[in-house]
Every structure is written in structure tokens, then in C-alpha cells.
Amino acid sequence: MSYVVLARKYRSRNFEEMVGQDHVVRALTHALEQGRLHHAYLFTGTRGIGKTTVSRILAKCLNCTGPDGTGGITAKPCGVCSACREIDADRYIDYTELDAASNRGIDEARDLIERASYKPSVGRFKVFMIDEAHQLTKDAFNALLKTLEEPPEYLKFVLATTDPEKMLPTVLSRCLQFNLRPMAPQTVAEHLQNVLAKENVPVEPGALRLLSRAARGSMRDALSLTDQAIAYGGGQLEETAVRAMLGTVDRRHAQRLIEALAGRDGPALLAEAEGLRSQGLSAAGTLEEMARLLQQMAVEQAVPGALDPTDPDTDASRQLASSLAPDETQLLYSMVLQGRAELSLAPDEYAGLVMVLLRFLAFPAQGGGAARSPERPANAPAPASAALQARQAERARAVVPPPVPSVAPASPARPTVAAAARPAAAPTPASAPKAVPAAADEPPPWMDEAPFEGEAAALVSARAPAVHAATPTPTPTPTPPATAVIPQAATAVAPSTPVPEVRRTALGDRWADLVAALVAANAIAALARELAMQAELTLVEPADGGAERWCLRVERETLRAPTLAEKLQAALRAHTGLSIRIEVAAGTPGDSPARREAEAAAQRQREAEAIIHDDPLVQAMLAQFSTARIVPGSIRPA
Known part of the structure; x- marks a missing residue:
């Protein structure tokens, strides 16, 4: 048979x-x-x-x-x-x-x-x-x-x-x-266990897990793969043989890759990727196993103790959960999923794998993982791995600059920044009710780059209370005041947005007021509103039949469509009660509502930049930190 x-x-x-x-x-x-x-x-x-x-x-x-x-x-x-x-x-x-x-x-x-x-x-x-x-x-x-x-x-x-x-x-x-729903891997594994028991085929638990995951919810695929695995293994199912048949990557490779990423260890990362190449393991399978491991890490970080304790892979997931912060875990998970789709576009799948992993190293470290173990209290800080602690210590030693001893002399009405930024070794006067330690004014360990957009303003607001709370040092024997060295960026006010030139006219004033009224009344919208904003009123003269002829100058060809002019003309007639005939001509407007708005916005931008540049706290911060700067374009008027 x-x-x-x-x-x-x-x-x-x-x-x-x-x-x-x-x-x-x-x-x-x-x-x-x-x-x-x-x-x-x-x-x-x-x-x-x-x-x-x-x-x-x-x-x-x-x-x-x-x-x-x-x-x-x-x-x-x-x-x-x-x-x-x-x-x-x-x-x-x-x-x-x-x-x-x-x-x-x-x-x-x-x-x-x-x-x-x-x-x-x-x-x-x-x-x-x-x-x-x-x-x-x-x-x-x-x-x-x-x-x-x-x-x-x-x-x-x-x-x-x-x-x-x-x-x-x-x-x-x-x-x-x-x-009909796809079946869970546990359900598939249990059914395979019953089938293999009836067939008298010895099987290792690891082989069952691999087959049930590879089936992806399909029981027919699971039984077909089991048939193939029995033939491949000579009548028995061993984990190593099933892994080789399926081309599945051992979880230990995924663990080592994530450990290298968490420790920002580039050489170890490249060495592991090269080991995958030498063993002929699939790059796509590697990313798939990493995604599965990262998913379990994220579950452990969000709900400690939720992983299946009977699963032999749970211990590794729990250990790695503390090596990455939750947001880093989510970021790496997204990169791994996206990277699988990009492998086919790479000239070589292993080169594509390396690029996916190096992409994560391009992001700065966020610190230790925030996951809590089940036995740790809810309010206890999360322990960082040894590699993470060593990395933080190295960053702290390499980045923290020596304190700046001199600043500009302070006025009597305001405590000096020097009083708040004294080195930690300097004695604090006994009469001072409160003092700010020097460490508070030093850059944190993760600040190995210049501040990004909006960071300078945030630091100013965060430090202002500490500066005002500090008590000025009693003045000793009068000595010549030290002159602070202010970087050039702190004194030069370079506008980031040039002010557009507007050649104002009486007709321009009339047109701007009229367009503002139409917009406020929602009388014009979409492209008709854009035509009114970009146009310059150049001529208003009587026409036949008691009408008025209004000439508009517009640069963009798409706005000179007759249908838009008719819509604007109807809105003007309804708003003013006059018989108006609109004519649109090509040309560059010198006075339009849009140019006036741009002029006002540029002026507000210049004023906001001047306020920030002239702020004493900003000046003191630029003097205190050699790497501090105001990022051009980061200032936004209120």
C-alpha cells in the first residue's frame, strides 16, 4: 500500500x-x-x-x-x-x-x-x-x-x-x-506531538517549537513540514536537523547581535555578522529571529513576568530586557522589520544585514533599560547591564569639560552666573542658605554633541531658577573684574529669514483690507483665496454700464485661470455691493497681501532672535560651554 x-x-x-x-x-x-x-x-x-x-x-x-x-x-x-x-x-x-x-x-x-x-x-x-x-x-x-x-x-x-x-x-x-483563524504555535505543537506519538517518531521539544513556528498558523503546512523533517532526519526529529532543514537561525546569534547593539560594540557586531556569512545562515532568518526576541523583550519590559516560564527562550529575553530602554527596543524592532523588506534591494544580503544593524548604532544611546524584573519594586531604578554601565562611565570621562572659572561681572540686582557655576571644590560661604553644585552646570554624560534644536532654550529655562536661587559670594578685596570670553555666535545677531521688500501703495492698502475681510467672512476659499492673497491691485477705473474695472497682477500661471477670477469677482460683488469686473494680468506683484504677511512674519522672527541673543542667561551659557550654540532657524516667535 x-x-x-x-x-x-x-x-x-x-x-x-x-x-x-x-x-x-x-x-x-x-x-x-x-x-x-x-x-x-x-x-x-x-x-x-x-x-x-x-x-x-x-x-x-x-x-x-x-x-x-x-x-x-x-x-x-x-x-x-x-x-x-x-x-x-x-x-x-x-x-x-x-x-x-x-x-x-x-x-x-x-x-x-x-x-x-x-x-x-x-x-x-x-x-x-x-x-x-x-x-x-x-x-x-x-x-x-x-x-x-x-x-x-x-x-x-x-x-x-x-x-x-x-x-x-x-x-x-x-x-x-x-x-477560520490561524492557529497558535502552542496549538500546532500539541497536535504534532499527538500525531508523532501515533507514528512512533521520537522528537525533541526544540524541533517541535521550530516546526510549529515555521507553519505560521497552518496545520497542513505543519504536517507537511513534519513529513519532510522525518525524511530529513532519518525517522527522528532532532532540533539541529530541523533547524538545518528549515534554515532557521539559532537564537544565540540573535542574542549576541542584540548584546553588541546594546553595548554599542561595533567590532563585535561586525564579527557576528561575518560569522553568519561564513556559516551560510540566512540574513532574513537572522532578522526574523531578532524580531521574535525583541518582541519578547518588549513584553517583559512592559509587563514583567508575562512571558511563558516554560519556554526555554524566556530566560534570554528577560536578561536582555534590561540592556535596552523600552524606546530603544521599539526602535530596533521597527528597524529589523523594515530591514527584512530592504534585503532584496541590497547588492548582497549580508551587506544589507550589516547596514540594518549599523543604522541602530547611528542613534545615540539612551541609557539603561527601564524594564523591571518581577521581584524588583515598582519605584526602584532599573539595573543597567555591565556593558551599559561601562559605556556610560566612558562617556562621562570623555565628555565632561573642565569648569569655566570666569564670567562677566554681575550687576547688584542679579546674582552672577559665576556664583552658580563655581567648581565643586570651592568653599561655599556659611551664610548662603542654598548653593548649586558645580555638577548641575556641567553637561550631562549623554551630551557628547552640540545641543539640537530647542535644547538651548530648554536648558535656559531649566537653569534659571537655580541661578536666581544662588547666593552671591561676598566680595573680597577689590580686584579687577575678569572679562568673559563670549563666542562670536553669542554677540552676532544674524537674521535667519530675510525681510521681503514690499512696495506699498494706496491700492495695496485697499486690497489688503478687502482681502482680509473676505477671508474673515469665509467668502473665498481654496485657489480663489490664493489668487486674492498673491495678487496686487494695480488699477481701479470706471467701465461701461456703471461698473468698475479692477486689474490684478499675478505671477503664477495656475492662478490666472478664468474660473478663479470669476469666483473672486462674484465674492467681491457680494461683499462690496459694487459691479466689479476682474481682469488678471501676468507679472510679479510688488505689494500683495501674501508679501505683507511674509514681511510681518520676518520682522517678528528678527525680533525673537534678537531677544534670545541678547538674553543674559543665554550669553552666560554660551560662555560657560564651549560647544554651546544657538541653532539657526530654531527660534520661533510666540
Whole structure:
């Protein structure tokens, strides 16, 4: 007798044997027990999750006659009557399976309709099962609509599809729809364990985990892969053999890569990537395993203790969870997912893998991971890894500059910045009720670059209370005041936005006021509003019939469309009550509402920049830190 593959040999024969689809089994069982039968069913879901199997079980339930031949419709087919046995063997005359992928035209649909007009030959019901129904042509669907909606009482339709979005809405509305879900890896692993026990095939737990993950929710794929793994392993399933067959990357490689990324260890990262190349391991598989590990790390960081303690991979995920901050974990996870899609675009997949990993190193370190272990109190700080602590110490030694001893002399009404920025070794006067330590004015360890946009203003506001709270040092014997060295950027006020030149005219004043009123009243919108804003009123003169001729000058050709001029003209007539005729000419306007707004905005920008540049605290900060600067364009007027 020829060998029967596991996917066919262990196909479910009744609802009790169905795995992972309890919601569908429960609904169909109750409907069969109560006699509430629909005339058309639609089963949707990905490949290999049981759509055809459910259809065959349903057909057996409708036509089962029981062991003694006197049974009726049941939710538990006997499996021994002629109907049950012939449906399992795919030779029951009243059960028809049509593959719509190869029989998708209107001729096949008409043949099905003709066969539907005849009563069942041996069974209680005729059951027509159309697989991959979404591939039927529109004409075939339309031909089936009437029969699908009002079939004979002895006819049941079962449609199955992997893509319900391509089904016609008129078909969906005529069917009772069930969505079969992909199965969890644990469910697949348990079923494989039962099958292999019946087959007397020894298996390692790690091999089961690999097969259940590779199936991606499809039980048929899981059984097919198991068949292949048994052949590959010579009758047994070992983790190393299954990993080699699937091309799965060992989790230890993913662990070492994440450890190198967390420690910002570029040489170790490149060495591990080169090791993957030398072993011929898949770059895409590496990123996939990293994504799985990062997902478990994120779960541990968000909900400590939520990972499955029986999973042998849980310990590694918990250990690595403290090496990265939660936001870094999310960032790396996104990079890994995006990187898988980019591998095909790279000249070499290993070069693509290295670039994906180096992309994370381009971001500055954020500090230790914020995840808490289950036994650590909620308010306790998260422990950083040894590599992370060493990195922070090295940054602190390399970045912190020596304090600046001299600043500009302070006025009596305001404490000097020097009083707040004294070195830590300097004695604090006994009369001072409060003093600011020198460390507060030194750059933090992560500031190994110049401040970015908005950072200088934030530091100014954060330090201002400390500066005012400091008590001035009592003045000793008068000495010449020290002169602070102020960087050139602190004294030069270079406007970031040039002020546009506006040649103001009386007609321009009139036009600007009129356009402002139209905009405030919502009388013009979209391109008509843009035409009014960009135009210059150059001429207003009487015209025939008591009308007025208004000439506008506009530079952009798209705004000189006649339809826009007509819309603006109608709005002007309604607002002013005058008979106005708009004429639009090409040219560069010298006085338009848009140019006036730009002029006002540029002036506000210059004033805001001058205020920031002249602020004493900003001046003191620029003197205190040699790397401090005001980023051009970062200042925004209130």
C-alpha cells in the first residue's frame, strides 16, 4: 500500500477532531442540533487551516444515516455509514468539490446550475463546495446569484476562499460567513506531538517549537513540514536537523547581535555578522529571529513576568530586557522589520544585514533599560547591564569639560552666573542658605554633541531658577573684574529669514483690507483665496454700464485661470455691493497681501532672535560651554 502523507492521513473526520477552530465548530454544532440550517456557507481564512475539512464534515453531518441506516441530520457523524465513508474518500455522488482556480468561467457556473436542478441521487442533501471562490469571474458569480440566494431545499452551497475582499458584496450578503483563524504555535505543537506519538517518531521539544513556528498558523503546512523533517532526519526529529532543514537561525546569534547593539560594540557586531556569512545562515532568518526576541523583550519590559516560564527562550529575553530602554527596543524592532523588506534591494544580503544593524548604532544611546524584573519594586531604578554601565562611565570621562572659572561681572540686582557655576571644590560661604553644585552646570554624560534644536532654550529655562536661587559670594578685596570670553555666535545677531521688500501703495492698502475681510467672512476659499492673497491691485477705473474695472497682477500661471477670477469677482460683488469686473494680468506683484504677511512674519522672527541673543542667561551659557550654540532657524516667535 502506498504511503499516505500526514496531512491527509490525519485530516479531521468530525468536529471533535478539529483543532484550533472552536468558534466555528461551536456555531455549526448548535445549528445542526437545532435544525437551523443555512442554504449557503462561506469559510474564509489562510491556507491549510481547515476550510475544506469543515466543508466535508458538514456534508457528512447533513447526509449521515448512522451505523444502522436510520439516522438523521447530526452534529456527530458516525463515520461508518456509506455517506461518511464515501465523502472521506472523495467519491460521494451528491458531494461536489469545484476548484474555482481552474474552473472559473461562466460555462462551469451554468453546468453547476444545471446539476442543481436534479434531486440528490443517494443522499439527503446535495452539497456543492466551491474552493477558492474569489477566482470565479464576475459573469460566473452573476450566473450563480439567483441559485445561491434561493436554492432548492435539498441543495447546500459551501464557498471557501483565502481572499474574501475579492468576493462580490452580493455574494457575501447571501452567505453565512465563518472566518477560520490561524492557529497558535502552542496549538500546532500539541497536535504534532499527538500525531508523532501515533507514528512512533521520537522528537525533541526544540524541533517541535521550530516546526510549529515555521507553519505560521497552518496545520497542513505543519504536517507537511513534519513529513519532510522525518525524511530529513532519518525517522527522528532532532532540533539541529530541523533547524538545518528549515534554515532557521539559532537564537544565540540573535542574542549576541542584540548584546553588541546594546553595548554599542561595533567590532563585535561586525564579527557576528561575518560569522553568519561564513556559516551560510540566512540574513532574513537572522532578522526574523531578532524580531521574535525583541518582541519578547518588549513584553517583559512592559509587563514583567508575562512571558511563558516554560519556554526555554524566556530566560534570554528577560536578561536582555534590561540592556535596552523600552524606546530603544521599539526602535530596533521597527528597524529589523523594515530591514527584512530592504534585503532584496541590497547588492548582497549580508551587506544589507550589516547596514540594518549599523543604522541602530547611528542613534545615540539612551541609557539603561527601564524594564523591571518581577521581584524588583515598582519605584526602584532599573539595573543597567555591565556593558551599559561601562559605556556610560566612558562617556562621562570623555565628555565632561573642565569648569569655566570666569564670567562677566554681575550687576547688584542679579546674582552672577559665576556664583552658580563655581567648581565643586570651592568653599561655599556659611551664610548662603542654598548653593548649586558645580555638577548641575556641567553637561550631562549623554551630551557628547552640540545641543539640537530647542535644547538651548530648554536648558535656559531649566537653569534659571537655580541661578536666581544662588547666593552671591561676598566680595573680597577689590580686584579687577575678569572679562568673559563670549563666542562670536553669542554677540552676532544674524537674521535667519530675510525681510521681503514690499512696495506699498494706496491700492495695496485697499486690497489688503478687502482681502482680509473676505477671508474673515469665509467668502473665498481654496485657489480663489490664493489668487486674492498673491495678487496686487494695480488699477481701479470706471467701465461701461456703471461698473468698475479692477486689474490684478499675478505671477503664477495656475492662478490666472478664468474660473478663479470669476469666483473672486462674484465674492467681491457680494461683499462690496459694487459691479466689479476682474481682469488678471501676468507679472510679479510688488505689494500683495501674501508679501505683507511674509514681511510681518520676518520682522517678528528678527525680533525673537534678537531677544534670545541678547538674553543674559543665554550669553552666560554660551560662555560657560564651549560647544554651546544657538541653532539657526530654531527660534520661533510666540
